[in-house]
Amino acid sequence: MIVANYLTSAAVFCLGLYTVLTRRNMIKMVMGLSLMEGSTYLLFVSLAYRARSTAPVLLNPPDGQSPAQLAHGDAADPVLQNFCLTAIVIGVAVTAVFLAVVVRIAQHYRTLDSDDVREMRG
Amino acid sequence: MAGRRAAVVEREPRHRRALGLLLTAATAVVLGTGFLAAPREHAPLPAVARYALVTALPNWKLLEPVNEVVYGSRGFDTFGETFLLLAAVVSVIVLTRPKEARAGYFGEHAAGEREQREIDPQRPPDAEERETREADEREQQEQDGGGPQHPDDPDAEPLGRHAERAESLTVVARTAIRVAAPVLAVTGFYLVAWGYSPGGGFPGGAVMLGVLLLAYAGFGRKRIAKVARPKLLETTELAGAMLIIGTELLGLLVKGSFSANWLPLAEPGTIRSGGVVQLFSVGELIEVGTGLSIVVFAVLGVRQDWTPSEDDADGEDGGHEGDDDEGRGQGS
Numbered sequence: 001m002i003v004a005n006y007l008t009s010a011a012v013f014c015l016g017l018y019t020v021l022t023r024r025n026m027i028k029m030v031m032g033l034s035l036m037e038g039s040t041y042l043l044f045v046s047l048a049y050r051a052r053s054t055a056p057v058l059l060n061p062p063d064g065q066s067p068a069q070l071a072h073g074d075a076a077d078p079v080l081q082n083f084c085l086t087a088i089v090i091g092v093a094v095t096a097v098f099l100a101v102v103v104r105i106a107q108h109y110r111t112l113d114s115d116d117v118r119e120m121r122g
Numbered sequence: 123m124a125g126r127r128a129a130v131v132e133r134e135p136r137h138r139r140a141l142g143l144l145l146t147a148a149t150a151v152v153l154g155t156g157f158l159a160a161p162r163e164h165a166p167l168p169a170v171a172r173y174a175l176v177t178a179l180p181n182w183k184l185l186e187p188v189n190e191v192v193y194g195s196r197g198f199d200t201f202g203e204t205f206l207l208l209a210a211v212v213s214v215i216v217l218t219r220p221k222e223a224r225a226g227y228f229g230e231h232a233a234g235e236r237e238q239r240e241i242d243p244q245r246p247p248d249a250e251e252r253e254t255r256e257a258d259e260r261e262q263q264e265q266d267g268g269g270p271q272h273p274d275d276p277d278a279e280p281l282g283r284h285a286e287r288a289e290s291l292t293v294v295a296r297t298a299i300r301v302a303a304p305v306l307a308v309t310g311f312y313l314v315a316w317g318y319s320p321g322g323g324f325p326g327g328a329v330m331l332g333v334l335l336l337a338y339a340g341f342g343r344k345r346i347a348k349v350a351r352p353k354l355l356e357t358t359e360l361a362g363a364m365l366i367i368g369t370e371l372l373g374l375l376v377k378g379s380f381s382a383n384w385l386p387l388a389e390p391g392t393i394r395s396g397g398v399v400q401l402f403s404v405g406e407l408i409e410v411g412t413g414l415s416i417v418v419f420a421v422l423g424v425r426q427d428w429t430p431s432e433d434d435a436d437g438e439d440g441g442h443e444g445d446d447d448e449g450r451g452q453g454s
Contacts (some may be wrong), residue, residue, distance in 0.1 A: 003157070003162060004160065006160060007154065009157070010154055011150070013149070014150045017146050019148040021138060021142035022137065022138060022139050022142040022143075024134065024135060024136065024137055025134060043157075047160065047161070050167065051164055054190055056174075058187065059391070060173075060187045074305070077171040078171060078186075078188040078190070078191050081293075084191050086200070086203050088324075089324055090207070094210065096210060096290075096414075096417040096418070096421060097210050097217070100218050100371075100421055101177065101211070104424075105419065107424075115137065116436035
């Protein structure tokens with residue numbers, strides 16, 4: 001049933017994409033981008049999940065399993081968990097840059113409406 | 123009730139709804155098709171994941187394969203990510219930097235006045251120019267450490283005239299923060315140093331930012347000014363970056379491979395168990411903790427360099443703190 005998580009992640013991504021494409025308020029566009037980022041976290045963690053597995057920690061394995069068994073596949077995927085960590089840090093940094101740009105645009109043009117920011121056109 | 127609330131909601135115009143819907147639907151179809159074919163919970167782990175699980179304990183003495191991936195087998199990727207974070211921090215610093223006293227650097231102020239005298243000696247500075255210069259001087263005074271002068275009657279002061287300063291919270295909140303902040307800080311350091319095994323630099327850094335933000339929310343900017351100084355944070359961040367570069371480069375020099383382990387490995391579950399993982403992780407703690415703090419405080423403290431708009435020529439807003447491209451107002 002983990003496929004429900006995958007589809008939820010796709011739905012959240014599409015919600016963010018629709019927000020970015022159709023909204024004119026730049027803060028809402030940044031929120032849309034954050035939604036798209038968030039959907040990747042859900043996807044990575046869901047892809048890492050394995051049925052009847054433990055967290056990838058090689059200590060105190062469940063009854064009947066040894067650390068060696070864990071190491072041979074009865075654990076969640078650590079590489080995808082690492083991808084998720086990476087995505088979170090990059091997401092925070094990118095959101096901060098976008099917000100700083102939006103604040104500067106708001107201060108310069110006195111509007112958050114992207115349609116009013118047209119000086120670079122042409 | 124609902125009708126009244128709906129009336130208050132701002133009607134925001136949207137654009138390209140049909141095109142947006144079409145593109146979103148197409149993306150949904152592509153993602154859905156791909157995700158339905160993706161490996162599910164019963165699929166065997168990919169080879170790279172099995173490699174991390176198998177090598178974490180014998181090769182790195184780490185109980186957490188995720189840390190082995192972050193700082194070991196994908197260490198070079200983490201190295202690049204660290205400098206992506208640094209690039210983002212530098213971008214935010216540049217974007218949020220307060221307006222510099224450019225007259226002192228480039229002589230634009232003097233050149234503009236000279237040009238003004240040559241071209242049109244009779245024309246006195248207009249109201250907008252006078253206002254801009256006053257705002258410049260006021261901002262310069264604030265930057266020089268004078269701080270804004272508090273008016274006798276704050277209600278008479280127009281909003282946005284000075285950068286607003288945060289006030290501290292109530293005694294209840296401040297006491298709670300005094301209790302919680304040290305506990306959180308110790309937890310953050312514990313995540314980095316120990317956990318199941320060393321390597322919690324990223325979450326530890328985020329916890330450090332949380333502690334700093336709690337202190338900021340509770341006590342205001344003045345009380346944390348000694349710690350949250352840009353110069354101190356920026357120097358510390360670059361020291362963290364140097365630590366990471368040094369740790370990784372020594373692997374190349376000592377073991378012949380960038381990001382290889384060159385420290386002796388201790389028993390699993392101890393503070394030195396991961397070799398260079400601990401050093402790398404401490405570097406990440408510094409890098410992430412200070413980097414995110416710089417970014418957050420830079421965005422929080424963006425100076426109010428509002429461009430005067432035509433709409434508030436009546437001065438109602440009062441936020442005429444100057445113009446980003448100030449050369450425009452001079453010499454013309």
